[in-house]
Amino acid sequence: MTETAFFDTLLVVTMIGLAIWMIVVRDVFAAIIGFMAFGLLLSLVWLRIEAPDVGLTEIAVGGGATGVMLLRARGLASAGDAMNAVPSVPFRVLVGVLAGAVALFLGALVVFPPAVAPTLAPLAAEHLASTGVGNPITAVLMAYRAFDTFLETVVVLLALIGVWSLTPDGAWGARPRVASADVPAPLLLLAQWLVPLGIVIGIYITWVGADEPGGKFQGATILAAMWMLVMMAGLRSAPALSSRRLRIALVVGPAIFIAIGVSGFHFAGAFLAYPDGLAKPLILAIEAGLLISIAAMLGMLLAGPPLEGDRP
Template structure:
């Protein structure tokens, strides 16, 4: 028990230290590094709390995807050091942000501690019926069995977000290539990471998406990792974004919502209603939809990071 408490205390101290360093970092690069370290430590903290699904979401979205976005911002702002320095918050604002974050964290901790044990909810009933979908992961069973419409709408919203970003392009560049063209990095830390991480990240992202039906993981986590690996190679100048007029790009973007909608309509013909999974085909249908959703999430996140078209195709 003592060793467990010491480990938890050390993780908590490191999380607070990384947060303080990120707020007080003297440069943008140092702040990004601090933020990535903070995210990794927070992932470890969620694992210590037994929330593996949340830990994976933090690692995939809070570290991988967001880290690439911040790295992209730093790379694009390298030539405007004076502008960036002028926009940096002062010490007073940093201190106020730290105090506000601490107050919110304390309020959340008190709210959690005030909950009865066990906490009220429908978790027991949902767990008892998770076998109906043929899924071993209770989180996946709840999302597909009880929140199917929510997930469908979320996938459609992601496509609409990409279209909104594309709409910011001038007419003469519509259908062109999104984002800037970065010079190819032949040496340095970025070049090394862009060559070493993507092969491993593609395998990890695919595995996390596939295993989500039986263990912690899922389409969002897996898709975010896949998008982050592409973004890393893009910032290093190894790959270039495809034109938004490309048919494969558009098919990848809408594959998830289309598969989800078709599965929902199949439920009207073979089961109790829209988005009701036919008992005999529930697991195969869910796996097909999850595969399409992973592709769409990866494509959408990558396109959102790339931004509107900036060059002609």
């Protein structure tokens, strides 16, 4: 057994153990912390299978932001809002058998793959030059399948509107409450020092994403985290839902995307096509808009809806 194989096996065993522990452990808080650790390990896995872009996304969005989100609800849910009764033993066995069957089939397909692994990598490489970017994943996200990326930002926007739709009626338009009553001094210090650095890092990761691992989703998550830090430290309160500036920040990315996409009808012969030679600047323009919008969306998703009315 080579060293890397040993490391891989150790990683896999730890992750599966952690996953099982997350399902069986009684304490919800512990399970959530386990999930965040799991996210860290998972991002290592992404590096091992040569997907650093995904690794960055996983650590920022999958483990980090999702974990923070889950923590927000932990104390509330432990009270016992059961969705279903504790299942009977035969039902447990049935579900166990079904879930096991799915895992077995999947495992079989993984171990016996098709003789030739189909891939679009050569095709993606062939057209890479015409997109002007060096990172093939950015080319997929912003050129070949840009429509998916556009719709994805709409998905996040609608999820945010869905979260906001849960605002109690009296609180519509108010600010979500993020900061606690008394902010600890260390947190304040952290916010003051880390946030400028974090903003630089977030923008850097977006910028570098054109040619190297990175991109707007990862960068926007860092920006959103910095914003959360500012709000938690009470340096700035969260914007009101009715704030015109917030609304504009939310829609600017999709709007630029649509504007450039629609102008493609005229200038490049197709929706979301880029004119020759202008692909890279246009992609960067869209990414800049998306960075703002996605950061705003993720930040407001993390902040949650306002729960009591204090209209500004």
